[in-house]
Amino acid sequence: MPVDGALPPHALAGAGDRPLGFYLHVPYCATRCGYCDFNTYTASELRGTGGVLASRDNYADTLVEEIRLARKVLGGDPRPVTTVFVGGGTPTLLPAADLARMLGAVREEFGLAEDAEITTEANPESVDPAYLSELRAGGFNRVSFGMQSARQHVLKVLDRTHTPGRPEACVAEARAAGFEHVNLDLIYGTPGESDDDWRASLDAAIGAGPDHVSAYALIVEEGTQLARRIRRGEVPMTDDDVHADRYLIADEVLASAGFDWYEVSNWARSEAGRCVHNELYWRGADWWGAGPGAHSHVGGVRWWNVKHPGAYAAALAEGRSPGAGREVLPDEDRRVERVLLELRLREGCPLDLLRPAGLAASRRALEDGLLEPGPYDAGRAVLTLRGRLLADAVVRDLVD
Structure with a gap:
C-alpha cells in the first residue's frame, strides 16, 4: 500500500460510467453483542491501547482527514457522491453534529448528487426525537435501526440491550423527524427462537411502518461470545433447516404486507425504498471506505485500512494513508x-x-x-x- 494511498492510473479509467459512494465507519459500541465479530470497540477495550488517538471525542476530525486524503488520491475525479452510509459499531454514539460534520466533509470535497442517499445505522437505545431531528437537519435522509427481534428472550441470547417495542417507536420518531426512508434489521435462527417468535418479530417490524426490512440468518462466528456459549453447551447450535423455514416465513409475511425482495436478504415496499448504497456494492461500483478496518474499491483495486482506531488515527496524523494492504483484482x-x-x-x-x-x-x-x-x-x-x-x-x- 503506497504511503500516500495513490491508485494505479487504470483504476479511474471509465470512472464516469460508475457511481461513487462513501462508507464511513464508526468503530465504537457501548457494549459488545454476543454474535458480533465486526471491527468495533467498547470503551474498556480501548482503554490504554491508543490514548487520545483512539478516543471517540475527536474521531470525527480524524475521519474528515481521510475524506480529504480521498480527494487527493482521486485527483480530478469529477463524480459527485451518490450514496453515503455511516455504519459501525454504533454511529449514533457520536453526537449528531459529528455525523453531520463527517457528511459535510464529503459534500465539501466531492459534492453530493441531487438525489444522494445518506444513511446512518442506529441502535434503538442510542437515539431520541431530538437526535433524529438533528440528523435530518444535517442532511441524512435514511436511517437503519438494529431491531433483530421483538422477543426479550431472543434479544437476551444476542446480548442486545434495547427493550422490545423501542425499535418500533424509533421508526415513528424518525418519520416525525422527516426521514422518508427507514429500515429495520432482523436476525432469524437465534438459539431458543421459535417460529412464533419469528412471526411476532416480522409482524412488529411491519407494523412499525418502515419501507425496508433486512432479514439475515444468524451466523455464529468463531471468537465471539455466542460461539463460546454454544461450545460450552449453554445454548444449542443454529440449524440450517430452521434457517430455511424462517426464510420462507419471512418471504411469505413480507410479501403479503407489500414488500418485494430485491436481494436475497432484503425487501422494500417500492423501488425508491431500496438501499442504493448496498446496490452499489452488489453491482461492483466504486466506493471509498473511511475509518478503521474499512474496505474500499475503485476500478478493480481493493484496499483495507488498519483495524485499530489508535493506529488509524496515528497514520493520518503523520500524513500517511491508513491503508494496511491492497490488491488489484484480475479480470x-x-x-x-x-x-x-x-x-x-x-x-x-x-x-x-x-x-x-x-x-x-x-x-x-x-x-x-x-x-x-x-x-x-x-x-x-x-x-x-x-x-x-x-x-x-x-x-x-x-x-x-
Whole structure:
C-alpha cells in the first residue's frame, strides 16, 4: 500500500460510467453483542491501547482527514457522491453534529448528487426525537435501526440491550423527524427462537411502518461470545433447516404486507425504498471506505485500512494513508465476484458472464427449479424462491 494511498492510473479509467459512494465507519459500541465479530470497540477495550488517538471525542476530525486524503488520491475525479452510509459499531454514539460534520466533509470535497442517499445505522437505545431531528437537519435522509427481534428472550441470547417495542417507536420518531426512508434489521435462527417468535418479530417490524426490512440468518462466528456459549453447551447450535423455514416465513409475511425482495436478504415496499448504497456494492461500483478496518474499491483495486482506531488515527496524523494492504483484482476475479453478487439480486446476472461449465450448470439449475425460466430465456439467471434458499450452492456451480 503506497504511503500516500495513490491508485494505479487504470483504476479511474471509465470512472464516469460508475457511481461513487462513501462508507464511513464508526468503530465504537457501548457494549459488545454476543454474535458480533465486526471491527468495533467498547470503551474498556480501548482503554490504554491508543490514548487520545483512539478516543471517540475527536474521531470525527480524524475521519474528515481521510475524506480529504480521498480527494487527493482521486485527483480530478469529477463524480459527485451518490450514496453515503455511516455504519459501525454504533454511529449514533457520536453526537449528531459529528455525523453531520463527517457528511459535510464529503459534500465539501466531492459534492453530493441531487438525489444522494445518506444513511446512518442506529441502535434503538442510542437515539431520541431530538437526535433524529438533528440528523435530518444535517442532511441524512435514511436511517437503519438494529431491531433483530421483538422477543426479550431472543434479544437476551444476542446480548442486545434495547427493550422490545423501542425499535418500533424509533421508526415513528424518525418519520416525525422527516426521514422518508427507514429500515429495520432482523436476525432469524437465534438459539431458543421459535417460529412464533419469528412471526411476532416480522409482524412488529411491519407494523412499525418502515419501507425496508433486512432479514439475515444468524451466523455464529468463531471468537465471539455466542460461539463460546454454544461450545460450552449453554445454548444449542443454529440449524440450517430452521434457517430455511424462517426464510420462507419471512418471504411469505413480507410479501403479503407489500414488500418485494430485491436481494436475497432484503425487501422494500417500492423501488425508491431500496438501499442504493448496498446496490452499489452488489453491482461492483466504486466506493471509498473511511475509518478503521474499512474496505474500499475503485476500478478493480481493493484496499483495507488498519483495524485499530489508535493506529488509524496515528497514520493520518503523520500524513500517511491508513491503508494496511491492497490488491488489484484480475479480470477473472472480477467476473466471479459479479456472478456471486449479482445472482443475489432480483434482476439476476447476465448469462454471458458464465463460462461453458457454468452455463451448463445454469441449465441444470433451471431444470431443477432453481432459476426462473422467463428471465433465463431473456439471457439472465434469476433465482426462484427455492433457488434463494440454495443461493450459495447455485453460485458455486455457476462460477465454474
